[in-house]
Amino acid sequence: MYQTAAALLFAHVLADFMLQSDGMIREKRRPLVQLAHAAIVLAASLAALGQVVALPVVLLAVAHLGIDRVKLAVEDTIRPFLIDQGAHLITIGAIAVAAPTLWKDGLWPDLLPAKVADLVPLAMLYVAGFIVAVRTGGFAVDKLLAPYTPYWKRAAILSGGLQNGGLLIGQLERGLTYLLVLAGYPTGVAFLIAAKSILRFNASKDDRRIAEYVIIGTLASVGWALAAAFATGALITLAGGPP
Structure with a gap:
């Protein structure tokens, strides 16, 4: 099944x-x-x-x-x-x-050869989980942050940020979180969050609203990716694949 x-x-x-x-x-x-x-x-x-x-x-x-x-x-x-x-x-x-x-x-x-046919559904689970973590997570986080996004966009324009830079950062952090967990290094996610916090510090230290937006967005983004990764790992284990 x-x-x-x-x-x-x-x-x-x-x-x-x-x-x-x-x-x-x-x-x-x-x-x-x-x-x-x-x-x-x-x-x-x-x-x-x-x-x-x-x-x-x-x-x-x-x-x-x-x-x-x-x-x-x-x-x-x-x-x-x-x-x-x-x-x-x-x-x-x-x-x-x-x-x-x-x-x-x-x-x-x-x-397909029998061994390949057995691996294809497992590969589908890994890829589906990655899409859920990265792409679906983007939609979910955007909807969660929608009430605060207009202010963030104005602040990004005034600060001269890269167009779609935040979008790419979110995708990268969710993708890396997913890969770190499934590779058996979930503690690496802490270093990922710490690195982003340091890089974002100067942009948010003088504006509490930006700081809170970044914190909410980061926690939601990483939390979503963690959930996707652990759910994928659980499904893989139930299917008899690698733990």
Whole structure:
């Protein structure tokens, strides 16, 4: 069952956070855009499973569309975002339980050498976890900090900061946190936070609001990456892979 769940999780994070363009996000209330996104979810899921067509996967795509439509009816803040992603994970788990042989019955176990086919779902979990840590974490932190972002942007412009510099810093810290934890060096995260704090000190020491924004953003960003890394490690262990 875990192979099916891993493939569906991998397809979900690809469809939601890598294959969904900024234009699609901006136009997400248009029915055709919603249908296009559901089609991407369906195609990504079928490809990950090595299936040409499968009714459970079609039902998953329909459920994905329904969940997204419900989310559009509420405010786009951190809580609905987390509930939305939780609902998607529940549907993935339900499909994996109801149709556990989707991976086994797909093309990949027959096309790939047995040892490679066994490793592919584990690789999917690692990559899915990395995307969740880095890319999904960016959306989550942005939504958490949204009430304070206008002030931060004005301060960044006045200070002459690099365009999208904060975005890249956040991605790097989450990516490094994820890799450090899974590599068995979680204590390295403390040095990462310390280094960022030192580098940010001069920019925030004279403005309490900037200092608090940086602290909240850093803790949320690193905390999200830690959660993604430990969750991925737990799933890998349950799947019988490296601890």
